[in-house]
Amino acid sequence: MAVETSRRAFLAVAGLLGLAACGSDTGRGGSAKGTIQQWYHAYGEDGVQDAVRRYAAQYPGAEVEVQWNPGDYDSKIVTALQNSGVPDVFEAQVKVDWVRQNRVVPLDDLLGDARGDFVQTLLESQTVDGRLYGIPQSIDTQVLFYRPSLLAKAGLTPPATVDELLEAAERLNADGVRGLFAGNDGGVAVLTGPLLWSAGLDFLDADGTGPGFDDPRAATVFGKLRDLHTGGGLLLGSPTDWSDPGAFVEGRVAMQWTGLWNLPKITEAHGDDVGVVAFPALDGSGTASVPVGAYSAMVNARSADVEAAKAFVKWLWVDKTDHQAEFATKFGTHLPARASLAGATEGTVKQVARFVVDSGRIASPARWPDRANTALSDAVSRIAREGAEPAGELRAAVGTARSEIARLGK
Amino acid sequence: MTRRSALAFWLFVGPFAVGLLLFTVVPIGWSAYLSFFDARNTVTPSEFVGLANYIDTLTDRAFLDSLGTFTVFAALVVPTTVLLSLGLALLVDKVRVARAFVRSVFFLPFACSYVVASLVWKMSLFSGLDSGVANTVLGWFGGDPQAWIGTVDPPLYWVVLTTARLWLQLGFFMILFLAALQRIPRHLYEAAAVDGATPGWQTFRHVTLPGLRGALVAVVALNLINAYQAFDEFYNILGDARGYPPFARPPLVYLYYTSLGSGGQDLGRGSAGAVVLALVIALATLLSGRLFRRRA
Amino acid sequence: MSRVLRSVVLVMALVLFALPFVMLLRTALSGGWSVFADLFTDSDVPFARSLVNSSLVAVAQTVGQVVLCSLAGYGLARVPYRHAGKVLGVVVATLMVPTAVTFVPSFVVVSSLGWLSDFRGLIIPGLFSALNVFLFRQYFLDFPGELEEAGRLDGLSRWGVFWRIVAPNSAPFLAAIAVISFIGSWNQLLWPLIIAQDSSTWTVQVALSSLLTDQNPKVALLFAGAAVSIVPIVLVFVVLQRHLVRGVTETGLTG
Numbered sequence: 039m040a041v042e043t044s045r046r047a048f049l050a051v052a053g054l055l056g057l058a059a060c061g062s063d064t065g066r067g068g069s070a071k072g073t074i075q076q077w078y079h080a081y082g083e084d085g086v087q088d089a090v091r092r093y094a095a096q097y098p099g100a101e102v103e104v105q106w107n108p109g110d111y112d113s114k115i116v117t118a119l120q121n122s123g124v125p126d127v128f129e130a131q132v133k134v135d136w137v138r139q140n141r142v143v144p145l146d147d148l149l150g151d152a153r154g155d156f157v158q159t160l161l162e163s164q165t166v167d168g169r170l171y172g173i174p175q176s177i178d179t180q181v182l183f184y185r186p187s188l189l190a191k192a193g194l195t196p197p198a199t200v201d202e203l204l205e206a207a208e209r210l211n212a213d214g215v216r217g218l219f220a221g222n223d224g225g226v227a228v229l230t231g232p233l234l235w236s237a238g239l240d241f242l243d244a245d246g247t248g249p250g251f252d253d254p255r256a257a258t259v260f261g262k263l264r265d266l267h268t269g270g271g272l273l274l275g276s277p278t279d280w281s282d283p284g285a286f287v288e289g290r291v292a293m294q295w296t297g298l299w300n301l302p303k304i305t306e307a308h309g310d311d312v313g314v315v316a317f318p319a320l321d322g323s324g325t326a327s328v329p330v331g332a333y334s335a336m337v338n339a340r341s342a343d344v345e346a347a348k349a350f351v352k353w354l355w356v357d358k359t360d361h362q363a364e365f366a367t368k369f370g371t372h373l374p375a376r377a378s379l380a381g382a383t384e385g386t387v388k389q390v391a392r393f394v395v396d397s398g399r400i401a402s403p404a405r406w407p408d409r410a411n412t413a414l415s416d417a418v419s420r421i422a423r424e425g426a427e428p429a430g431e432l433r434a435a436v437g438t439a440r441s442e443i444a445r446l447g448k
Numbered sequence: 449m450t451r452r453s454a455l456a457f458w459l460f461v462g463p464f465a466v467g468l469l470l471f472t473v474v475p476i477g478w479s480a481y482l483s484f485f486d487a488r489n490t491v492t493p494s495e496f497v498g499l500a501n502y503i504d505t506l507t508d509r510a511f512l513d514s515l516g517t518f519t520v521f522a523a524l525v526v527p528t529t530v531l532l533s534l535g536l537a538l539l540v541d542k543v544r545v546a547r548a549f550v551r552s553v554f555f556l557p558f559a560c561s562y563v564v565a566s567l568v569w570k571m572s573l574f575s576g577l578d579s580g581v582a583n584t585v586l587g588w589f590g591g592d593p594q595a596w597i598g599t600v601d602p603p604l605y606w607v608v609l610t611t612a613r614l615w616l617q618l619g620f621f622m623i624l625f626l627a628a629l630q631r632i633p634r635h636l637y638e639a640a641a642v643d644g645a646t647p648g649w650q651t652f653r654h655v656t657l658p659g660l661r662g663a664l665v666a667v668v669a670l671n672l673i674n675a676y677q678a679f680d681e682f683y684n685i686l687g688d689a690r691g692y693p694p695f696a697r698p699p700l701v702y703l704y705y706t707s708l709g710s711g712g713q714d715l716g717r718g719s720a721g722a723v724v725l726a727l728v729i730a731l732a733t734l735l736s737g738r739l740f741r742r743r744a
Numbered sequence: 745m746s747r748v749l750r751s752v753v754l755v756m757a758l759v760l761f762a763l764p765f766v767m768l769l770r771t772a773l774s775g776g777w778s779v780f781a782d783l784f785t786d787s788d789v790p791f792a793r794s795l796v797n798s799s800l801v802a803v804a805q806t807v808g809q810v811v812l813c814s815l816a817g818y819g820l821a822r823v824p825y826r827h828a829g830k831v832l833g834v835v836v837a838t839l840m841v842p843t844a845v846t847f848v849p850s851f852v853v854v855s856s857l858g859w860l861s862d863f864r865g866l867i868i869p870g871l872f873s874a875l876n877v878f879l880f881r882q883y884f885l886d887f888p889g890e891l892e893e894a895g896r897l898d899g900l901s902r903w904g905v906f907w908r909i910v911a912p913n914s915a916p917f918l919a920a921i922a923v924i925s926f927i928g929s930w931n932q933l934l935w936p937l938i939i940a941q942d943s944s945t946w947t948v949q950v951a952l953s954s955l956l957t958d959q960n961p962k963v964a965l966l967f968a969g970a971a972v973s974i975v976p977i978v979l980v981f982v983v984l985q986r987h988l989v990r991g992v993t994e995t996g997l998t999g
Contacts, residue, residue: 683933
């Protein structure tokens with residue numbers, strides 16, 4: 039029977055030799071002595087991988103092996119941290135769970151005099167219970183790119199409210215050009231934060247002990263996302279996702295929500311015909327916003343040599359300011375994580391730097407649990423993509439979020 | 449004599465039996481144990497939580513949805529597979545020239561992986577671009593291009609998932625049917641002709657179909673089992689670097705993300721889910737056995 | 745159905761079945777042949793390494809499965825033993841337990857053994873296929889007893905009979921199971937996906953899947969990778985297709 043089953047039955051009969059070893063939760067030992075394994079997610083910008091491999095090769099203290107991880111990096115890190123001493127050093131955003139379970143080690147002692155130089159909100163976002171667990175590598179932010187010429191032709195001004203954004207998306211939808219691209223899921227993943235902030239809400243409440251969207255305005259604002267979906271101005275089914283400028287560069291959309299890092303490619307394609315705005319406010323009680331994220335360098339508590347791993351992190355992300363500056367600015371546009379590296383920026387970058395200062399919001403707070411995030415984004419997806427009733431969906435998400443956040447304790 | 453025979457038996461069966469015992473029984477037992485603990489990020493938990501993981505699982509909408517997804521998927525895939533693979537077998541059975549070649553073309557996709565099929569389906573055949581194959585064909589008939597994978601309302605992604613699986617597995621089931629067809633004795637057809645059955649539907653209904661009974665049962669059963677295990681094409685077509693959307697999550701995808709995904713490794717809840725799925729299977733087997741016996 | 749109509753339907757079906765292969769090659773080659781060179785020098789994904797890994801895993805699993813499962817199948821079919829029925833019952837029972845139920849516990853055990861990102865973890869748990877044992881048992885039930893008798897008269901033990909007489913005379917069936925095992929092993933995704941976390945142990949399916957689920961897939965490269973990944977399997981398939989068809993038809997499923 040069943041070749042087809044044989045293909046799948048593989049696991050149905052899977053098991054293990056060597057019962058004796060069962061019960062030990064040691065996982066795999068660490069890297070070979072003297073080598074440090076460092077993991078990155080797959081940056082889309084050309085040249086990043088070569089650069090980080092070059093930095094690793096230059097490190098005098100130890101052999102450093104860089105692994106590039108395309109695909110679902112966040113899941114991979116979670117699994118790896120649970121089960122092994124590899125990687126020793128990796129980039130991620132700090133999670134309270136990791137700290138509580140002693141998966142990562144505090145890095146406060148690496149900063150020294152440089153502490154004051156780092157953007158403070160970034161450091162705070164990587165701090166749990168007063169200790170710092172990740173060294174910010176650079177600032178990532180996302181903005182709404184638009185083509186001024188197309189807006190002018192349609193008699194529109196850059197959207198200053200959510201309603202104007204909806205109207206623009208619909209009216210710019212003409213001649214085979216779609217109005218807006220915000221990812222193949224129609225903005226569920228990347229616009230959830232900005233939509234909350236636009237209504238004066240947030241993932242967490244003010245003191246971080248409960249969900250920050252237990253409010254009827256959440257239903258209103260995610261209802262707007264549903265309107266955006268039914269309005270017909272949204273591009274879906276692009277071969278690349280929101281983080282790639284492809285759709286905007288190739289002229290398939292008039293507006294795209296994407297990372298600032300794509301600025302060079304976008305400018306190359308459209309020259310002066312490029313404008314940026316922060317995500318607009320819903321109304322007077324909300325604010326315009328840009329999400330601020332930062333992968334930061336962290337050290338695996340199970341690393342075979344934690345001190346060696348920390349020394350490497352200090353070398354690369356605290357001491358080697360030239361590498362940090364190159365990493366942040368040379369491959370696509372990021373903002374440096376340190377004031378002293380900001381240098382003289384101009385034009386669009388300067389404008390976005392202002393957005394970050396004025397209206398930057400932490401995209402992924404350490405106290406915001408994964409399961410709460412899944413519950414919220416599932417709810418938003420059902421509301422926006424399937425037309426589910428917002429209030430009921432959000433009530434369920436609030437419930438899950440509340441118990442998950444409570445689980446973290448103070 | 450018996451003792452030597454026992455020794456010989458275990459000489460042959462022993463290595464495999466040890467593996468099967470350790471490799472299936474131990475993990476299942478361990479999993480059952482974990483399902484009563486708070487086993488987030490650990491396989492050696494210490495906090496006993498009683499039935500909390502089961503309550504959590506059974507009240508988790510995503511879990512119930514995953515059973516719904518399996519049901520829809522099975523309802524789409526099983527009948528189409530049976531009809532189309534039988535149709536192909538009947539067609540190929542009548543082919544006189546280049547028969548081996550024809551059979552190979554239909555059978556070859558079976559050698560391909562779900563990953564490769566997912567790739568072609570996602571980025572070429574059902575790409576959301578106007579230049580995607582499906583959209584080009586739609587264009588010929590004046591239809592608007594569709595975002596096949598991104599559209600939830602109506603759920604166009606089912607077209608993508610179902611056709612991918614059909615392409616991969618039809619050839620295999622066609623071979624099963626071909627073998628069964630060739631085993632139907634010639635003289636039955638001759639007898640039917642003598643009895644006045646017209647070639648075509650009547651002969652098919654009264655000779656061919658009864659002869660295929662065993663194959664039909666096998667194809668339906670295998671298909672159902674495979675649909676229950678669906679993972680690869682769902683994961684590759686709908687999943688992305690940010691995770692997986694809240695729709696079209698079959699049981700295995702649900703368990704994957706619960707136990708190992710970025711949602712945190714909750715092995716307690718994942719194990720409870722696995723146990724519930726095992727009970728569902730056991731129940732289904734029992735019920736179908738009952739039904740079958742009543743029929744027989 | 746008239747002959748003409750039947751031919752039209754057949755040709756249409758052939759075209760539909762061939763279309764994905766055509767699109768695979770067309771997209772892979774959309775940027776010229778150099779894409780294959782890029783594939784093996786791309787630093788995102790250790791593609792050449794993953795091909796080697798897949799070959800290693802597939803060959804080891806195929807050989808291991810065929811040896812272990814044919815022995816067990818023979819024992820169950822031909823060696824009289826009081827409890828053989830019970831053992832067979834256990835084997836059949838495990839056949840019914842789906843992947844969905846066992847992959848989490850199996851992962852738990854493998855990770856406890858420290859076999860993550862390790863070839864032992866990739867290969868060994870997959871060796872014990874209850875399905876193959878069942879197929880071998882069905883096959884050996886019909887094996888001609890006279891051949892065995894002849895061997896015994898020549899002074900061979902049961903073990904000797906199996907290796908000298910039964911196995912050589914079952915070569916076509918062994919080959920069929922081997923092809924099926926090889927295809928299954930080469931194409932599996934879920935298990936290597938969770939076990940091979942370190943890219944040095946990625947199989948080719950994991951490498952492709954990582955690229956496919958990435959945010960910004962490099963389309964031509966990905967298609968080239970997919971095209972290369974099916975070459976070994978298509979070769980095995982074409983060369984041994986006869987055995988494969990026979991294997992499927994001899995499984996006794998079609999009643």
